[in-house]
Amino acid sequence: MDFVKIPTKQPKHEFIPESELRGQQLRDFVFAGNALFTVLNKTSGNYVTFKVKKHKEDDVWFVTTLGQYGSYDFIGTCFSDKKFKYSRKSDVSETDQKVAVFKWFLTKFFNDQNKYEEVKVYHHGRCGACAKVLTTPESIKEGIGPVCSGRKYKKRAS
Numbered sequence: 001m002d003f004v005k006i007p008t009k010q011p012k013h014e015f016i017p018e019s020e021l022r023g024q025q026l027r028d029f030v031f032a033g034n035a036l037f038t039v040l041n042k043t044s045g046n047y048v049t050f051k052v053k054k055h056k057e058d059d060v061w062f063v064t065t066l067g068q069y070g071s072y073d074f075i076g077t078c079f080s081d082k083k084f085k086y087s088r089k090s091d092v093s094e095t096d097q098k099v100a101v102f103k104w105f106l107t108k109f110f111n112d113q114n115k116y117e118e119v120k121v122y123h124h125g126r127c128g129a130c131a132k133v134l135t136t137p138e139s140i141k142e143g144i145g146p147v148c149s150g151r152k153y154k155k156r157a158s
């Protein structure tokens with residue numbers, strides 16, 4: 001994966017080590033409903049920010065990426081199989097590096113993170129499910145707020 005030519009004129013966000021997403025936590029976060037995260041290549045210093053937002057009822061996730069001017073551009077959809085499908089309605093070209101990074105992220109990195117030491121994923125201090133600002137150290141580490149993680153737990157138990 002050529003991970004070096006990503007535009008970097010995006011608004012800067014300071015990431016703290018606590019907001020790194022790893023393993024199952026990362027996989028839960030991305031499809032939690034309102035996931036905002038950045039994929040960073042530590043070697044090149046380049047990064048891309050994505051938002052993965054779930055449809056209100058259906059198992060459909062809409063993927064947008066932060067553009068150079070601060071807007072989020074729609075690039076495609078994930079269905080219940082959690083595979084990414086590029087959308088022809090997107091204003092971003094399928095050959096754009098940001099689309100390539102998301103495809104790579106989901107097919108290669110997602111289940112095999114340890115293979116790519118130079119790549120880190122961070123959330124932005126917001127709950128992956130409801131997008132509210134995370135306030136406690138535990139919830140920042142988890143990437144999910146106490147209310148949402150409680151709800152998830154109840155759902156699993158029933």
Ligand SMILES: [Zn+2]
Nearest residue numbers: 127130145148
């Ligand atoms: Zn929440």
